[in-house]
Structures are given as structure tokens and as C-alpha cells.
Amino acid sequence: MSAPAQTRASAFVDEQRLAGRLDAMARIGATEKGGVNRQALSADDAQAQRELVRWGEALGLKPSVDAIGNLFLRLEGTDADAAPVMSGSHLDSQPTGGKFDGVYGVLAAFEAVEAIIASGVRPRASIDIVAWMNEEGSRFAPGMMGSAVFAGARELDQVRAVTDQAGVSVAAALADVRESLHDVPERALGLRPAAFVEAHIEQGPMLEKEGLTIGVVTGIQGKRTFKVRVDGEAAHAGTSTRAERKDALLAAIAMVQALADAMHDAEDIVKFTVGRFDVKPSAPSVVASSVDFSIDLRHPDSDTLTRLGDRIAPICEAHAGVCTVQVTELSTAMSLDFPERMRAVIREAAARLDLPHRDILSTAGHDARYLRAVCPSGMIFVPSHLGLTHCEAEFTASADLAAGTRVLADVLAELAS
Numbered sequence: 001m002s003a004p005a006q007t008r009a010s011a012f013v014d015e016q017r018l019a020g021r022l023d024a025m026a027r028i029g030a031t032e033k034g035g036v037n038r039q040a041l042s043a044d045d046a047q048a049q050r051e052l053v054r055w056g057e058a059l060g061l062k063p064s065v066d067a068i069g070n071l072f073l074r075l076e077g078t079d080a081d082a083a084p085v086m087s088g089s090h091l092d093s094q095p096t097g098g099k100f101d102g103v104y105g106v107l108a109a110f111e112a113v114e115a116i117i118a119s120g121v122r123p124r125a126s127i128d129i130v131a132w133m134n135e136e137g138s139r140f141a142p143g144m145m146g147s148a149v150f151a152g153a154r155e156l157d158q159v160r161a162v163t164d165q166a167g168v169s170v171a172a173a174l175a176d177v178r179e180s181l182h183d184v185p186e187r188a189l190g191l192r193p194a195a196f197v198e199a200h201i202e203q204g205p206m207l208e209k210e211g212l213t214i215g216v217v218t219g220i221q222g223k224r225t226f227k228v229r230v231d232g233e234a235a236h237a238g239t240s241t242r243a244e245r246k247d248a249l250l251a252a253i254a255m256v257q258a259l260a261d262a263m264h265d266a267e268d269i270v271k272f273t274v275g276r277f278d279v280k281p282s283a284p285s286v287v288a289s290s291v292d293f294s295i296d297l298r299h300p301d302s303d304t305l306t307r308l309g310d311r312i313a314p315i316c317e318a319h320a321g322v323c324t325v326q327v328t329e330l331s332t333a334m335s336l337d338f339p340e341r342m343r344a345v346i347r348e349a350a351a352r353l354d355l356p357h358r359d360i361l362s363t364a365g366h367d368a369r370y371l372r373a374v375c376p377s378g379m380i381f382v383p384s385h386l387g388l389t390h391c392e393a394e395f396t397a398s399a400d401l402a403a404g405t406r407v408l409a410d411v412l413a414e415l416a417s
């Protein structure tokens with residue numbers, strides 16, 4: 001029997017307070033066009049984490065960080081032995097990211113906990129608000145490093161050794177961020193939560209198109225990421241003949257075109273993206289000596305994802321010509337479903353609040369992917385205007401953000417009771 005409406009935590013969610021915190025975070029790493037560039041383990045990321053810790057301590061929450069840079073704020077429950085319920089997302093953004101991707105889930109969890117405190121209900125299990133390290137994977141690839149190491153899906157030292165394009169390692173960047181959070185105690189890796197719930201913007205047009213407020217996320221489509229290195233030979237643009245050239249750029253272009261043709265499906269379900277394409281030495285009068293490019297391949301059907309992903313290396317090799325090519329798979333994540341029990345808790349909370357909702361598959365990736373392997377997990381979506389995301393025009397109405405937070409507050413209160 002759930003609590004009557006007037007005492008439910010959702011009744012204490014404050015839309016303006018949430019909007020104020022989102023605006024404050026949006027100022028950290030703000031871009032000129034109204035978005036954010038707050039990449040993982042940057043000074044802006046550190047500043048956002050410090051701000052979150054400051055807000056948390058003002059609320060009496062206990063901050064901690066783990067060895068891979070995940071940040072936690074704990075509301076102590078009455079039963080210290082009970083596994084905590086966790087909720088959150090990520091503070092890091094894409095280089096020209098929006099003001100809501102990730103940070104909404106962290107601040108919705110924060111607002112939900114503040115509402116639970118205001119409701120006067122002391123949860124039995126502790127509730128941990130979490131900001132996962134490097135979900136986006138733009139500075140350090142692949143993404144979701146924090147949640148993957150937390151869940152034991154990636155090895156700590158292997159992740160700490162990854163470097164960005166300037167040659168800075170995760171370990172070195174982590175040390176800088178840790179320094180700025182030097183007064184925050186460390187917690188051990190390997191803790192297993194009782195449950196995890198992530199609120200997130202849909203990053204697609206469906207909820208808005210159908211006039212709905214809440215998405216009960218059924219699962220996440222599969223994703224495989226690769227990096228491709230094409231090596232040729234630098235040569236003079238005026239003196240070297242076509243016959244003697246080893247032009248890495250022309251070989252890489254042939255590979256990308258052949259891959260795009262192979263991944264093309266009439267139903268437009270396959271998502272094939274080359275987002276990064278770095279030419280060296282990138283000089284107008286020098287034939288390209290090397291090209292590094294990224295591949296992000298996604299599909300809801302795991303067999304199709306496997307079949308298409310396995311074609312990538314052979315296609316690159318077949319179009320290398322006189323150059324050489326090396327294809328490295330960075331991450332392999334098959335499609336997954338969230339447990340029906342978690343979907344039901346979210347669906348019932350939305351229904352109790354009279355919020356129009358539907359089941360929805362996530363075509364974007366989220367940290368909940370890794371938590372799903374270690375505890376019952378679920379996700380709550382709110383609409384994205386025109387589905388715009390991973391761009392500065394990303395927008396979600398304040399009332400929708402608050403509605404998703406109300407659902408989250410009741411779900412967390414129920415799971416932690």
C-alpha cells in the first residue's frame with residue numbers, strides 16, 4: 001500500500017529549485033551557443049563535481065569518490081547494513097553538448113533525495129546519488145568508463161592507462177580532479193547496490209511527438225565502437241606521382257564509403273557513425289601519411305549488430321590499397337532489457353502521478369547498461385524537444401524535468417523503504 005499523495009516524496013519536488021541547479025551547472029563549461037563543453041576530468045568537470053559536493057554537504061549528505069573518479073553523495077538510511085539504492089547519471093558532456101544530457105539525471109536524483117528528506121520519511125536503505133566518470137567518451141574513449149569499472153566490466157588499470165588526443169592519461173587527469181576534491185573521502189570499488197535508477201532526457205522525438213511526459217525505458221540497444229588507423233607515406237603534393245603515392249586519406253575515404261554502403265539498410269535502423277576523422281600531417285601540400293577515424297555502430301538486434309560489426313575489419317582491409325590498416329574494437333555491448341519489476345515500479349509511479357507515459361527503447365547509451373549487470377536497474381525518460389541532443393540546441397521543458405523527478409522521487413522512496 002503506497003503512501004497517500006500528500007506525504008509522498010513527489011509532493012516535495014520543487015521545480016524552481018531543480019531549474020536553478022540545472023542553470024548553475026549549465027554555467028560550468030558554457031558555450032556561446034547555449035550548450036556546454038564540460039568534458040570528462042577537465043577543470044570544468046572538476047568544478048561541477050565540487051559544486052555538487054558543496055550542495056550535498058549543505059543538505060547533510062556524505063560525499064565520497066572511488067578509484068575511477070565516480071562521485072557519490074549518500075543519504076544515510078536507518079539500516080546501515082542494507083545495500084544502498086543508487087540513482088544518478090553523468091556530469092561530463094560532449095564538446096558541443098546540451099545542458100541536460102547526463103546532468104539532468106544527477107540533479108534529478110539530488111532533487112529527489114531533497115524531496116525525500118522534506119517528506120520526513122527516513123529511508124531504510126541508504127540512497128546514493130552518483131555522478132559516473134566519463135560517460136560520453138569524447139575526450140577519453142570508450143565512454144562509460146566509471147560505471148564499467150564500478151560494475152567490474154572494465155579493469156581499473158587498463159582504463160587509467162587510456163590517453164586523450166594530447167597524450168594525457170586518465171590516471172593523470174584523475175589525479176588533478178582528485179586534488180580539487182582532496183577533502184572528499186575515498187570509498188572502495190566493488191560495492192553492490194540494491195537497485196539503480198537513472199533519469200535521462202530521451203534524446204529522441206517520440207515522447208514529444210506523442211504528447212507524453214514519461215518514458216518507461218524497456219532497454220538499451222546494442223553498440224560496438226572501433227578505432228581505425230590507416231598508414232601511408234607523407235609525400236610532396238607537387239613532385240610525387242599518383243603511381244608512387246601511399247595516400248592514407250584516399251584509402252580512408254574509400255573505407256568509410258564502403259562501410260557506409262555495407263551498413264545501409266532500407267529500414268534506417270542501423271546507426272553507423274564516423275564522428276572523428278584525424279588526418280596527419282594535415283598540411284595542404286603534403287600527401288596524408290596517416291588517418292585515425294572512429295566508428296560507432298548500433299542496432300537493437302544483437303545478431304545483426306554482431307554480423308555487421310564483424311564485417312568492419314575485412315572491409316577496411318579490402319580498401320587499404322597500397323596503405324596498411326589496423327582496426328581495433330574498443331567496446332562491445334549487446335542489446336539489453338531492464339527487468340520488468342523495475343519497469344513496473346516506474347510505470348506505477350507515473351500512473352499514480354497521472355503522468356502520460358509509454359514504454360520506450362533507448363537508442364542512446366547510458367551508464368544504466370553496466371549497473372544492469374550488477375543490480376536491478378531502470379530508467380526514466382523525459383521528452384527532448386524535436387529529439388535534438390548532443391548539440392547546443394538540446395532542450396527539455398522545466399515542467400517535464402520536474403515531472404520526471406517526481407516519478408524518480410517516489411520510485412527511490414519505494415525502493416529504499
Ligand code: HGY
Nearest residue numbers: 135136143364365366
Ligand atoms: O553515445 C551515447 O549514446 C551517449 O549519449 N553517450
Ligand code: MN
Nearest residue numbers: 101102135366
Ligand atoms: Mn547521457
Ligand code: MN
Nearest residue numbers: 094101136390
Ligand atoms: Mn550523451
